[in-house]
Amino acid sequence: MTRFDGDMSPAFEIVEPAQWRAPVIFNSPHSGSTYPDEFLSASRIDLVTLRRSEDSFMDELIGHLSDRGFPTVRVNFPRSYVDVNREPYELDPRMFTGRLPSFANTRSMRVAGGLGTIPRVVGDGQEIYRDRIVVDDALARIETLYKPYHRALRRLINKVHQMFGTVVLVDCHSMPSVGVSRDEPRRPDIVIGDRYGTSCTPLLADRVEETMGGLGYSIGRNKPYAGGFITEHYGNPASGLHAVQLELNRGIYMDERRRERGPRFGQVASDFGVLADVLATTIPFGDLGPFQAAAE
Template identity: 25%
Template structure:
């Protein structure tokens, strides 16, 4: 375990992936950015705290401490867009969710630099994910990969209006058994909060790469609207964002997410092996 890659091993057939909560930016990169704050603006803030109960359930947790601005471990390294025709960010993003440039003019990463970042940060994350999934599949015959994300409730460049609280992605059903989808949906729906499955967020590269139900790996992405656990200011500035983690506000959502992960474990314990 390093400041770049954090792996907490459990024995239950569940891996929780947290690919976007990192904020580490190498010191030699910061002078090339428009601002370090802008480079961290789109982080999945405080998810490691929101899911701090996962290891108590026996789950394995894999997360990176590296900012998605350095490299996004949830993007196809070939450069193919996850959402053709829609606004998105790439493997080494050059703009924010709002379309603001991240780099000063002429300072964008070169192809060689992107390859170096992939070797240093991207490949180890995926080696850890693959290793843990293989370990747990060896123990149980199958495993669930739960890819944890959050995003501001409103990001007009990416989607219209306000995002539902729970956004489940299964790559249109290809990444997991329908029984797992139903179990996760039921846990979300029990809260009475808005939920959508395979809406704007159908699952990123992690969900799509590792979700192989016929091989015993069932993957699901959960994209949460941030309002469930922190305040969202109307205007984001270095003085207003990110807002602090709010334990009291987060408690009901955290309880719901515990039910979601328990539903994943229940599915994994009853689903027949491939």
């Protein structure tokens, strides 16, 4: 297991079920809350502010699903340190001393917004670092944390694909209850992102919407979140690989200001169990393999 923060903490954890129920993986890439000391020392903002970028407690909301027959994945390092939901080298040259490799993507919209693989800002736009970072330090984070996570996730996806002939990856995130822009309309309880119908069979996104809507959640599709790198990269319906992103409104399950679990936390966790059960029992996985999907 790859470790970080003084070799004390596992960088990520994959829990496979004792008995597999379905080819459905639940992933939480942004709930990590173990902050390396050198990162905190280099930051110009305090830990409370840094933590605003976390998908707090999302790993706990889905953690029990491994006991119900579904593999779960959680990342323990914070997204403000390394963001695994980006390309491996989305890097802002203004952040670093030294020259970036020629293959770095320095012009993506995410880099422009300060939210590359090594983020420049936290979610509300505050600059993270006091000084520029040495390029080799940034590349070391990618080599020792980002790449091992994606290698492990790919191995899990390949294992599930070999076992069942298809894979469904549910990428679980949370969003602030209020957007940065005052002009943004009220956010729904859940935003389903399927890259505008390209990362999974429409049946999957529809079934998620029907299930969670039936449990009383208001639902949005693809706005303001259509799915990040993980959804786009691993979602390939023609190959039998289906990925959908879920963004859960934090105001539902937690106190955003105090960063504490809210009174509905247990119910929301239970509802994720309902969703997992529905996907396992109502999705015709045999029809989602590569040949069938390619013929659609």
